[in-house]
Amino acid sequence: MQADQIPVAALVADMRRLGVAAGDLVMVHASLRAIGPVEGGAAWVLDALEACVGPRGTLLMTLGARDDWAWVNERPEEERAGLLRDAEPFDHLTTPSSPDVGTLAEVFRRRRGTLSSNHPEGRFGASGRLASRLVADVPWDDYYGAGSPLERFVERGGRVLRLGAGLDTLTVLHYAEYLVPLPSKRRVRRHRLVAGSAGPLVRVVDTLDDEEGIADYPGEDYFAVILRNYLEAGRAATGIVGRARSELIDAADVVEYAVAWMADHLSA
DSSP states (O other): OOTTOBOHHHHHHHHHHHTOOTTOEEEEEEOHHHHOOBTTHHHHHHHHHHHHHOTTOEEEEEOOOOOTTGGGGGSOHHHHHHHGGGSOOBOTTTSOOOGGGOHHHHHHHHSTTOEEOSOSSSOEEEEETTHHHHHSSOOSSSTTSTTSHHHHHHHTTOEEEEESOOTTOOTTHHHHHHHSOOSOOOEEEEEEEEOOTTSOEEEEEEEEOTTTOSSOOSSSOHHHHHHHHHHHTTOSEEEEETTEEEEEEEHHHHHHHHHHHHHHHOOO
8 A cells, every 4th residue: 555545444434433334324425536545446435435334234326327418308309319319228237327426436336236226317326235225116207206216315314425525416405306395396308218128219208407407596506505504504414534525414404404495595
């Protein structure tokens, strides 16, 4: 190990001090760059996470899916199926994670024992005791809402571990968008080419708008505003993991907070 590398044991100790415990259900958002150089790289960061939650615990990560044909959904709906004819079909077992979610998520996707949900938009990976319950049989439309891995995560007492992630990185807030009682919410329809038993087929996804937001809000991304206010209120455990400023957040609590904030600040 090089002198400036962070040992796995040090990461485990840091996460324990933050409050991660054996048996926990934890959704991880992490920046490897913020954590710093770790002995063994991304795989050993995952080793540290698994050591913290133990054999009775569960890890969950947002994977998304690489989509070089996303531009098709900016075209008129009647053109999309034809434009997707030459696209690479989504396969939940082989399609790489979205580049936006970072290297750790892709390493986790490929890791032995990780299960992946079968959805090209809201794909999650999970490992551990509750993995199959979280990612099996997810809804096709409104994939962050009722019956989704996010709802299951919140209902099972999950906590979010953020390791140097940006303020706008808190996927569980998409579940809050479904719960907030706004008179109307912005929706989108997307077309995706997916692998089927008889070959590739185009499927339509109807969902709340998880890219531009469910309603207009001036200025900064409202996910970042919500999380900043939540952290300033002292409702999360905070500390340093490796070299990363980190937070451990109760998922049900931040969802409740976000629903109230959205109801007060978002206009229909």
